[in-house]
Amino acid sequence: MFSKSLFKQSCKANGIMWTIITVAVCFMLCCVMLISGNGNLGDTKSVLEDAIIEGELDSQVQRRALNYYELADGALCHFDNTFKEKYVAAYTQALQSGKSEAEAGQIASVTAYSLAAEELTTYYSALIEQKGYDENSQEAQEIRGVIFYVFNPLQADGTYMFDSFYTDLGEEAPRYNTLLATISEEGHADERDKYVMTNSSIFLAGNMVKDENIQSVLDVLSEYGITKEKYAEFGFSDYGNVKQKSLEVLVNYRANLEYRLENIKDGETVESIKAEIADDLAGGLLSVLPQDMFDALQEVGQADLYGALIGSIFFKMAGLLLPIIYMIMSSNALIAGQVDSGSMAYILSSGTKRKQVTFTQAMFLISSILVMFLCTTLTSMICFAIVDVSTELTYGKLALINLGAFLVMFAMSGICFLASCYFNRSKHSMALGGGLNMFFLVATMLGLFGSPVLPSIIRMEALNAFNYVSIISLFDVVSILDGTTTFIWKWAILLAVGIICYIVGSLKFEKKDLPL
Amino acid sequence: MTEPVIEIKDLTKDYGEGRGIFDINLTLYKGEMLGFAGTNGSGKTTTIRNIMGFLQPTSGAAYVKGLQTWKHSSEIVKFIGYVPGEIAFPDLPTGTAFLKSQAEFLGISDMSYAEYIIEKLQLDPRAPLKRMSKGMKQKTAIVAALMANPEIIILDEPTTGLDPLMRDAFLEIIKAEHAKGKTIFMSSHMFEELETTCDRVALIRDGHIADIAILDEIRNRKIKEYKIEFVEESDYRRFKETGYDIIRDQPQYCQVTIAITSEQLNRLFHDLKEYQVKFISEVKYNLEKHFKTVLNREKEIKTNVQ
Numbered sequence: 001m002f003s004k005s006l007f008k009q010s011c012k013a014n015g016i017m018w019t020i021i022t023v024a025v026c027f028m029l030c031c032v033m034l035i036s037g038n039g040n041l042g043d044t045k046s047v048l049e050d051a052i053i054e055g056e057l058d059s060q061v062q063r064r065a066l067n068y069y070e071l072a073d074g075a076l077c078h079f080d081n082t083f084k085e086k087y088v089a090a091y092t093q094a095l096q097s098g099k100s101e102a103e104a105g106q107i108a109s110v111t112a113y114s115l116a117a118e119e120l121t122t123y124y125s126a127l128i129e130q131k132g133y134d135e136n137s138q139e140a141q142e143i144r145g146v147i148f149y150v151f152n153p154l155q156a157d158g159t160y161m162f163d164s165f166y167t168d169l170g171e172e173a174p175r176y177n178t179l180l181a182t183i184s185e186e187g188h189a190d191e192r193d194k195y196v197m198t199n200s201s202i203f204l205a206g207n208m209v210k211d212e213n214i215q216s217v218l219d220v221l222s223e224y225g226i227t228k229e230k231y232a233e234f235g236f237s238d239y240g241n242v243k244q245k246s247l248e249v250l251v252n253y254r255a256n257l258e259y260r261l262e263n264i265k266d267g268e269t270v271e272s273i274k275a276e277i278a279d280d281l282a283g284g285l286l287s288v289l290p291q292d293m294f295d296a297l298q299e300v301g302q303a304d305l306y307g308a309l310i311g312s313i314f315f316k317m318a319g320l321l322l323p324i325i326y327m328i329m330s331s332n333a334l335i336a337g338q339v340d341s342g343s344m345a346y347i348l349s350s351g352t353k354r355k356q357v358t359f360t361q362a363m364f365l366i367s368s369i370l371v372m373f374l375c376t377t378l379t380s381m382i383c384f385a386i387v388d389v390s391t392e393l394t395y396g397k398l399a400l401i402n403l404g405a406f407l408v409m410f411a412m413s414g415i416c417f418l419a420s421c422y423f424n425r426s427k428h429s430m431a432l433g434g435g436l437n438m439f440f441l442v443a444t445m446l447g448l449f450g451s452p453v454l455p456s457i458i459r460m461e462a463l464n465a466f467n468y469v470s471i472i473s474l475f476d477v478v479s480i481l482d483g484t485t486t487f488i489w490k491w492a493i494l495l496a497v498g499i500i501c502y503i504v505g506s507l508k509f510e511k512k513d514l515p516l
Numbered sequence: 517m518t519e520p521v522i523e524i525k526d527l528t529k530d531y532g533e534g535r536g537i538f539d540i541n542l543t544l545y546k547g548e549m550l551g552f553a554g555t556n557g558s559g560k561t562t563t564i565r566n567i568m569g570f571l572q573p574t575s576g577a578a579y580v581k582g583l584q585t586w587k588h589s590s591e592i593v594k595f596i597g598y599v600p601g602e603i604a605f606p607d608l609p610t611g612t613a614f615l616k617s618q619a620e621f622l623g624i625s626d627m628s629y630a631e632y633i634i635e636k637l638q639l640d641p642r643a644p645l646k647r648m649s650k651g652m653k654q655k656t657a658i659v660a661a662l663m664a665n666p667e668i669i670i671l672d673e674p675t676t677g678l679d680p681l682m683r684d685a686f687l688e689i690i691k692a693e694h695a696k697g698k699t700i701f702m703s704s705h706m707f708e709e710l711e712t713t714c715d716r717v718a719l720i721r722d723g724h725i726a727d728i729a730i731l732d733e734i735r736n737r738k739i740k741e742y743k744i745e746f747v748e749e750s751d752y753r754r755f756k757e758t759g760y761d762i763i764r765d766q767p768q769y770c771q772v773t774i775a776i777t778s779e780q781l782n783r784l785f786h787d788l789k790e791y792q793v794k795f796i797s798e799v800k801y802n803l804e805k806h807f808k809t810v811l812n813r814e815k816e817i818k819t820n821v822q
Binding site for chain 1: 602613
C-alpha cells in the first residue's frame, strides 16, 4: 500500500516549502502570544470592567447602609414607644407608692428602660419571624447585630454592652439614654434618626472591613470575578471610606424621604416611597442604563480577549493562511501537477500501483500537516508558560484548539487532494482546491464580525451569514473556551468530510485515463 | 514461430468526433523491433498509452505477456522500459538524483548497467534537470528506461528535437539493445529512421492501421526502378518502344522511369549503350514510397467504389 521511495521523493520535493511555512507560522504564533500576553491587551476593556465593578460594590454598600438604617430606626422607634408607655405606668406607680416627683421620674426611667430593652428582644424575634429567617441564620444574626449594636444597651453592672466595638474603631461609644431625656420633645425623632445614621454607619463600616464579611460580599458578586486586591483597590477595605459612603447615602435618603413624605401623592404609601428612593440611590449602574446596554457592557468587561485572540483570530484565520497555502501547493504538486507535466509516468512505469500512489501521497499530505500542527502545539504551550495573563485558556484547551485547527486542515486538504486526483491539469486542481478553500477562509474572516466571539456592542449581526458557508465554522473555538462539548460533533463532521474526500479522490485517480 | 509479447486486439479508444484509435490489431513478437509510423495526431501516442495501461479502452484490449494492460498496469510495466513522448522529470535537483530515485522505485541496487549506458551516451547526469538541453534530457530518459534492463522497450518519438549526430548515437544504442534480443516498439514520424532499424513498420492513419510493412521485403524487393533521361528526343522515343515496363513518363524532360527485375539489370545496361544517356539513377523503393503506394491504392479503391 505504501511506497517508501515515492514518500521520500515527495519529502524532497516539498520539504523546503514545508519547513519555511512551519517556521513562519510558529514564529507568528510566538509573536502573537508573547506580545499580546505581556502588553496591555484591552485597556479600555479594563477601565470599563472596573467602572462596572465599582458601581456594583458601591451599590452593595449603599443598600446595606439603607437597610441597617431602617432596621435600627424601626427598632429604636419601637423602643421609644414602649419606653413612653412603661415610663408613664412606672411613674404613676411610683407616685402612688409615695415617691417624690424627682424620685418617681428616676425610677420610672430606669424601669422603663429595662422593660423596653427586654421588649426589644421580642421585637427582634417577631421581626425575623415576619421576614422568615431562621434564628440561627446569618441574616437573623445580622439584624440582631444591627439592632443591638446601634442601641448599645446599658447592662446591669453599669457598663455598656458594645462599647469596646466602638472604641476599637476609634469612635465615641453611643449613648441612647442621653437622647431619652428629650423623648417627648418635637425634635427627638430627628435626633434619633441622626443617632441611628451615625452609629449604623459605624457598625456597617466596622463589619464590612472584616475579612469574613469581605469574602461574603465577593461571593455575592462572584460572577464579576472580583479579587481581594481589586476590592481593596477600590477602597472598600478602608473603614473610613466605607463609613463615609454610608453616611452620604443616608443623608441623601433622609432628605429625600422628608421631602417626599411632606408632598405625598395619591396612591403612594410610605413603603413605596422608601423603596423608590432606595432604588434611586443604591441602584448602581443597572438603574441608570437600559438592560441591553448593561448586558452589553458586562459582556465587554468579561470578554476573554486573550482567548479570543489566540483561539478565534489566530487558529481560525490568520494562523491558517500559511498552512492553507502550503496545502494548496503541495496537494497539487503531489498528483495533478505530476500528471500535468507528465512526470507521473516515471512513477507508474516503475511498477507502482495507482492505489499506492494515492495512498502514499495522501499519507504525506496528512502527516506533513499533522507535524506542522504538532510544532504549533509545542510552540503555543511554551509561549503560554512564559506569558502571564488572565484568561480562560488552559494547556488542555490550547491542545484542543491546536487539534481543532488540524482537523479543519485535514478536511480542507481532503478537498484539495480530491481536486488534485480528479483533474489532469494543475490549473484546474488549484482553481478548485485553492479557490474553494480561500473562499472558506475569507468567509470565516467576514463571519468573525458577526459571531459571538465579538462582544455584542461591536458585532455586525448581518455578517454572521458568512459563518454558514465556511467549513472552518465547524471548528467551534467558543465552545472549547467555554468548556462545553458541542465542538466534538462538529469535529466528527470535519473528520468525515476529510476521509470521504481522500477516499473519493483515490478511487477517481485509480479509474481515470492518464495522458502520460 | 516466436511467441507474441504484445498483442493488441480490436483496440478502440474513442475520444469523440472521430478522434481516437479504432479497431487496432497488432502483434509484437519476442525479439522483434516494430516501428510505428504516422503523422501527428494519427493515434500513435494513444496506442502506446493503452499498451502501458494508462488509458482504459473503449472496447477491445491490449495484452502484454498475456496480461490485460488496463487491469494489470502496475504488473506489466515492470517488463517495460518506457521513454515517454514528452520529457518531464519529477521535481528533483539533478539528473543523478533522478536516476537514483528511479533506481529506488525499480528496486535496483546494481547501477552498473546504468553507468554503462551513461558512458555510452556520454552523459553527465550531475547537471541540474532544469538546465539540461533537450539532448541531455533525452539521454537521461533513455538511461532511466534501460537501467533495469527490461525485456521490452517502448519509445514514443524518441528522436524528436535531437540533432542528427545525437539521433545516430541514440539509434545505435537501440540497435544494440535489439541485437541483444530485446523486443522494441518505437513510434516516429520519420520514415528513414524506422527503415534502418525496424523489422516491421505499422502505418497508422486517422486512428486506423493502414498497413504493416515487412522491411525485409522492401529492402530485398525483386523489382527495381530506374529513372533515365535522354539527351536526344529521338533516343527517348526509341527507347520507349523497347518493351520495358514504363511506370512514369515525363516527355518534357525526355525522362522515363522503368521497373525491371534484378535479372534484367544487365540487359538494360547493355541496351543503354546504344543511346546517349544524360543520367540514370535508381529510384529507391523505400518505406515512404511503399506507404504512399498503399495509400494511393486505397484511395483508388474508395473512389471506384463510389
